[in-house]
Amino acid sequence: MTPLRDRAADLVMGARMAFTGGRDGWLRAVLTAVGVGVGVAMLLLAAAVPGALDARQARGDARDDLRMGEPIPAAANTLLIRQTDTEFRGQPVRGRVLRPEGPAAPAPPGVAALPRAGEVLVSPALRDLLSSADGALFAPRLGGATVTGVIGAEGLAGPGELAYYLGSDTLTADDATRLAAFGGGLPGEGLGPVLMMLVVVIFVVLLLPIAVFLGAAVRFGGERRDRRLAALRLVGADAAMVRRIAAGEAAAGALLGVAAGGVLFALGRQVVPLVTLMDLSVYAADVRPPLPLVAAVVLAVPALAVVVTLVSMRAVLVEPLGVTRRATPVRRRLVWRLLLPAAGLGLLLAGAAGVAPLGSEQQTAAGAVLLLVGVVTLLPWLTDLLVRRLRGGPVAWQLAVRRLQLDSAASARLVNGVAVAVAGTIGLQMLFAGVAGRFTFDTGQDTSRAQVQVQFPARPDAAVALDRLAAASGVTASIATLTTLVTADGTHGMLRIGDCAALAEFGRLDRCADGDVFLVHDPEDRSADIRPGGTVTVGDGVRWRVPRAAREVPVRTNPSGYRQGGVLVTPGAVDTARLGPLHAEAYLRLAADRPDAVEHVRNAAAGADPLASVLTLTETRQANQFVNVQRGLYVGAVVTLLLIGASMLVGVLEQLRERRRLLAMLVAVGTRRSTLGWSVLWQSAVPVVVGLALAVVFGLGLGAVLLRMVQAPVAVAWPALGISTGLGAAVVLLVTGLSLPVLWRLTRPDGIRTE
Amino acid sequence: MNAPLLVAEDLHRSFGPTRALAGASLRVHPGEVLALMGSSGSGKSTLLHCLAGIARPDSGRVLYAGRDLATLSDAERSALRREEFGFVFQFGQLVPELTCLENVALPLRLARVGRREAERRAAEWLARLEVAEVAGKRPGEVSGGQGQRVAVARALVTRPRVVFADEPTGALDSLNGERVMRLLTAAARDTGAAVVLVTHEARVAAYSDREVVVRDGRTRDLEVAA
Amino acid sequence: MASRVQTVEQAIYRYTHRVYVMCIVAGMSIGQTFLGLLEATPRHGYDIKRLYDERFGHARPLAYGQVYATLSRLLRGGLVEVDAVEPGEGPERKRYAITEAGVTDVAQWLTRAEKPEPYLQSTLYTKVVLALLTGRPAADVLDVQRAEHLRMMRDLTRRKRDGDLAEQLVCDHALFHLEADLRWLELTAARLDELAATVRS
Structure with a gap:
């Protein structure tokens, strides 16, 4: 010893x-x-x-400022708050309008003193945005308030968050939530x-x-x-x-x-x-x-x-x-190489069957690790198996294959990482595709008819607000209507006032002239039982008699994808002033070549009423976090692959340097450099093909088991398969491409004298 | 005397501060075996590299069959080395992954000869150099003498017009060295190939028809002087 | 200067000077060589001469007189005996066989170490030293001599290629010696360059 x-x-x-x-x-x-x-x-x-x-x-x-419980009474220590969240070029903006109701009103975290009316506190990211060239495109939404301070870090989710607190002295309890303190809401929904x-x-x-x-x-x-x-x-x-x-x-x-x-x-x-x-x-x-x-x-x-x-x-x-x-060479035994992935598969399947002695997360993690490690253990064996049978072919191919036959492990080692990354990505994307299917739904929204819906709360000058929207930059058409609720014998319907063109979006009008009234019924819905000549209650209690000339027409699905029964009224048929406060609603078509049109609409809406809601229409909607996570995963996979690519490059260069004399000698006897380049490519391509094939098999296996674990139908996500293997192959091509200049340098024929 | 196949005229070549060639000239005639003699560091290997188009001289010309090598592109020089020249080095010239047969067939395959035909001709040459038995073995599994004979077979398989041999027996004992030299010169004579043989051993040089001495990067070609 | 040349020349003549022919067998040992040739089988005197000339005589065949003088010396010493006499006249009709004593003699001779003999090409040596002393480039002497040596070595290599084993052995012997000469010349030339460099500096 x-x-x-x-x-x-x-x-x-x-x-x-x-x-x-x-x-x-x-x-x-x-x-x-x-x-x-x-x-x-x-x-x-x-x-x-x-x-x-x-x-x-x-x-x-x-x-947190969401309150679900009983409203609390106004006091010296309460404030009114309203969410005015918006978006700026696809980035969410957290907006709040505040109105303190007494001297002891609580301040949100990160805010030292509440903003007074006409004042706004912004996050640093929003401050930067406002002071940039794009600031003008957002500023109107703050209603001309002056920025008097910055929200501290403790009041923001992250440094890049866009947020503001806008002071107000007109906010009413009808439009807002009353708070005595921030925080202490329901605990966030865990994963x-x-x-x-x-x-x-x-x-x-x-x-x-x-x-x-x-x-x-x-x-x-x-x-x-x-x-x-x-x-x-x-x-x-x-x-x-x-x-x-x-x-x-x-x-x-x-x-x-x-x-x-x-x-x-x-x-x-x-x-x-x-x-x-x-x-x-x-x-x-x-x-x-x-x-x-x-x-x-x-x-x-x-x-x-x-x-x-x-x-x-x-x-x-x-x-x-x-x-x-x-x-x-150490004989490649299949048994233990299969043992690890088999154990992994076993753990995952047991988990799917509900047997999880280790705790389900640990078991899933261990199972996935073991299964994916199987790619690493099987790759040299499979490469060996394949390469041993290869014969003939052009010189470049022969050189590569012979080299692999002598030592496949070295080349296999280089692609291990790529194979594992690809296998994991395939499995995960498959799980995503399966799970995301549940969270993706057809919204029914028809973006060919309108791209944005704007709603204003009930207000006396609703028509003015609608005109301002229609005039916003980039708006090509506006389907503007005023709406309120009608009640007849305890059933509800929608009273909608607009010109014939606008009303045609909500009912299939056979003919229409100003002064006409239409009754629409949704056959699938128990809509309001309204008859010509009948009397209904409009809004907060105004009585209105439906004209006898009102015609029944079939309902038409509106651009939001809903069918609403009720009454469609042209302006000439009713005195709007008599009906009380009316909501204003507009569906807007935007110029396709004006990506900022929606920002102008938001500005116009906020200018008309800070409480306006602006909704962009989409045909399908995915649960948001899934879209993001899926995208993030691809980003992660690319980063990982690039990292592995870097290590591969180092490995390939080292192999080349080790063989520099032989390479120089081959060039000296007249070997074309392209032949050597191809041989380098083949030498990494063969294990890569094997590795990717293994990755596909293991990825699909992993995906299938994971889908079973969440009880989703097993379906192959072909795009994920293509993208993942494509990324893997691209990395290898990139590495080979990058190693070629070094190969050229090493194979200058006079390199033969270096020894 | 017939026209020279390969002519070097006043070659100079430096590696940094070291002058490897300082005015080397010589002629190689078709079919002759020419020994380049000199002590180590005399520049004889560099001269061989220049003659074979492996290295470029800093100044001076190398003419092969009347063509100045400097005017050829890299691809053309590669083709020349592949088709008109053969090479035997001291060691480390066989591709370790390929069998001896495949190594010998390699130059033919690089010249686009089909695999079957290339290997048939390679096998003939292995037999001719008395190493038929190592055809299926990898270079690591054969003796030094056998390996050199495989290398000679590889140099001759394309029936080159010039074989460049740089200390081909340098790593061998006398007996194996003699055998390699005997087989190399006999095969070259049979095929009419000229041989440029770099050696510092007189006994090896004795297999040549003529010798050129290289000293301090300069040649003493008695024939040129005369 | 003159006295130094003299000393060198005296030194040169102190060595035995022998031009080595391509003959391993010195004149003194023709008898033992005959015994060796007889060991395998009895032979006629003519056969013995022919074999000797073929294997060892090369450019200088033995004279018949020397053959029979040697054989009779061996007979006298009891190392050979007459095995048979063919009908006719003359010593060439006699067939000789080796005796026990003869076998012992050959064995003793073969196992006795030969005295290593320093070879010196006296003329060449003299030339080189004189070239040095008179300030002429020794390299020129070397180059000329190398050319000459190589010419002879080429002849030997050619003979070796076509000859049988014995021929090869003889040629190798000569080749190695010639090579040794050249290596000495090369070393001397290199030394002289070195010396010249130190003298100049």
């Missing part, structure tokens, strides 16, 4: 070797540090995500089991390739290290010493990587507030990974590096006179 002190000395010697060795040595150390650092930064970021979301949620809860599972699987899918990537990163420079160790053997190091030295070297490199990761993470944290992703922005201070997870990453990464190094050294014999690959 070697004394402990000597063993420690071996480790230290290895650690020193990680950083010495001239330019090449430094290059390797930097590559390792960057590779590992990027991975570590990603892990830390992932570990910080739940905390950041919690902090955001907590701030959201603290400013349902399906969402929870999605989150777990997302983490697995995005982080597992990172782990695979780390495994590759700690092996950078492996070949040269082996040769260096052989030199140590020559001067008398024994096999165990060499292993310890290698372990020390790997651990030192990984520790440097962890440090680099810490720096990258700290830098990245500062960049985080500048980014708004999926309408979500996060404060740097909220990006704080929990300490135990940080400790785990700091310890696990060097440990992983050491383990990977020792395992990879199993395949080579480092002897005094050089390094020999074991002549008969």
Whole structure:
């Protein structure tokens, strides 16, 4: 047994070797540090995500102003508040109108003093927007109020949030909620089991390739290290010493990587507030990974590096006179390679059947990890199986295939990460497609008839407001009507006043002239029982007699997708002033080439009445978070793939550099460079094709099992399949393309003399 | 004497501050075996690289069959090396992944000969160089002497007009070295190929018809001088 | 200067000077060589001469007188005996066979180490040293000599290619010696350059 002190000395010697060795040595150390650092930064970021979301949620809860219970009476410590949320170029804007009812009225978080009428407090992001060139497109919505302050961070969900508090002295209890305090509303709705599972699987899918990537990163420079160790053997190091030295070297490199990761993470944290992703922005201070997870990453990464190094050294014999690959490569046994994914599948299926001794989230995570690891374990085996049978073909193909036959593991290792990422993405997107189907519905809205619906609360000068809308920039047509409720014998209907063209959108009018009145019935609905000559109650109690000449016409679905029974009245048939306050409603058609038209409409609506609601019509609507998460997942997958691409590039370059003499020799004897380029492409393409095929199989398997777990019908999401495999293939092409200049440089024929 | 096949005129070539060639000239006639002799560092390998179009001289001309190599494009020089020249180096020239047979067939396949035909001709050449038995083995599994003979087969399989051999016996013992030289020169004579042989060993040079001495990057070609 | 040249020349003549022919067998050992040729089978005197000339004589065949003088010396010493006499006259009709004593003698001779003999091409050596002393480029002497050596080595290589094993062995022996000459010349030339450089600097 070697004394402990000597063993420690071996480790230290290895650690020193990680950083010495001239330019090449430094290059390797930097590559390792960057590779590992990027991975570590990603892990830390992932570990910080739940905390950041919690902090955001907590701030959201603290400013909650929704009240479901009994209204409270006005007092010195109450205020009236109304939501005036709007959107600006697709970005949500949280808007609130406030009116304190006494000196002790509560202030929302982040607000020191409540704004008075004509004053507005804005979030920093909104302030920036207002002071930018686009500010004019938003300012009208604040009703000309002057910005008197900024909402503090504790009152905002994130640094990028657009929000304002507008002071008012005209808000009435009819239009608003009365509050005695902010916060303390109902607890936010937690993630349902399906969402929870999605989150777990997302983490697995995005982080597992990172782990695979780390495994590759700690092996950078492996070949040269082996040769260096052989030199140590020559001067008398024994096999165990060499292993310890290698372990020390790997651990030192990984520790440097962890440090680099810490720096990258700290830098990245500062960049985080500048980014708004999926309408979500996060404060740097909220990006704080929990300490135990940080400790785990700091310890696990060097440990992983050491383990990977020792395992990879199993395949080579480092002897005094050089390094020999074991002549008969470690036989690729299928059994244990199948064991892991089978175990994963078992865990997931058991979970689907309701057997979850580990707790369902842990079990899902473990199952998904094991299943996806199956891609990594099966890939070299399958590549081997395939390549062994390949014969013939053009020279480039022959060179590539022969190389793969000799050592498929090296090439397979390079595409592992890509395969895992693609498999995970396919499985996840499939789950999404299945689950999102439930949350996607046909709204029935007809965007060919109108793109925006604007509603004003009941007001005396409703017609003026409608005219202002029709005049807004970019509006090409307006279907403007005044509406109020009619009641007849306890049944309700809609009284709608508008010109013939407008009314035609709500009923199938055979003919129409000013002065006509129509009665519409929705046959599927128990609509108001209104007859010509009958008397109905309009609005708050005005009695109105339906003219005898009123004709019954079939109902027409309005642009919002609804059918409303009731009375359609042309202006000549009724004295609107007699009917009391009327709601105004307009369906607007916008010029297709004016993307900002909707902003002008919002401005016009807010100018006419701050409480106006503006709704854009869409044919289908998905539960919002699904759209966002799905998009975010693709972004994550692309980032992961690029990361893996970077490591692949390093690996490919190293393989090339190792063979530079042979390559130069092949060029010297007249081999076309294109032949060598193709051979490099084939050499990575073959494992990639195998990897992607495996990824598709495993991805579909994972997707199917996950869908079963949420009891959704199993259906293959072809677009997700295409996009994911396409992304994977694109990364490989990109890497090969990027490695070609180096190949050209290495294969200058006079490179033959470098040795 | 018939027209020279390959002519070098006053070649200069430097690597940084090191002058490898400082006025080297020589002629290679069709079918002759020419030894380039000189001590290590004399510039003889660089001269060979320039003659073969692997390296470009800084100044001076290399004419092959009357054509100045400097006027050829990279693709044309590659084609020339592929079709008109053959190469034997000291070591590390066989592609380790390919079998010996495939290695010998490689130049033919690069010249677009079908695989079956290329391997048939390769097998003939292996037999001719007395290494038929290693056809299916990878270069790592054969002895140094066998490997060099495979390399000679590969250099000759395209029936080149010039074979460039850079210390072809440098890594071999005397017996294996002699055997390689005997087979190389005999095969070259049979096919009418000229051989440019770089060596520092007189016994190896004795297989040549004529020698050119390279010293300090300069040649002493007694024939040119005369 | 003159005295130094003299010393060098004296030094040169202190060495035995022998031009080595391509003959391993020195004149003194023709007897042992005959015994070796007889060991496999008894032979006529004519056969012995023919075999010897083929294997070892090369450009200089043995004279018949020397053959029979040697054979009679061996007979006297009891190392060979007459095995059979063909009808007719003359020593060439006699067939000789080796005796026990003869076998022992050959065995002893073969296992006895030969005295290593320093070869020196005295003329060449003299030329090089004189070139040095008179400030002429030794490299020129080397180049001319190398050309000449290589010419001979080419002849030997050609003979070796066409000859049998014995021929190959003989040629190799000569080739290695010639090569050694050239290497000495090259080393000398390199030394002289080095020396010239130190002298100049």
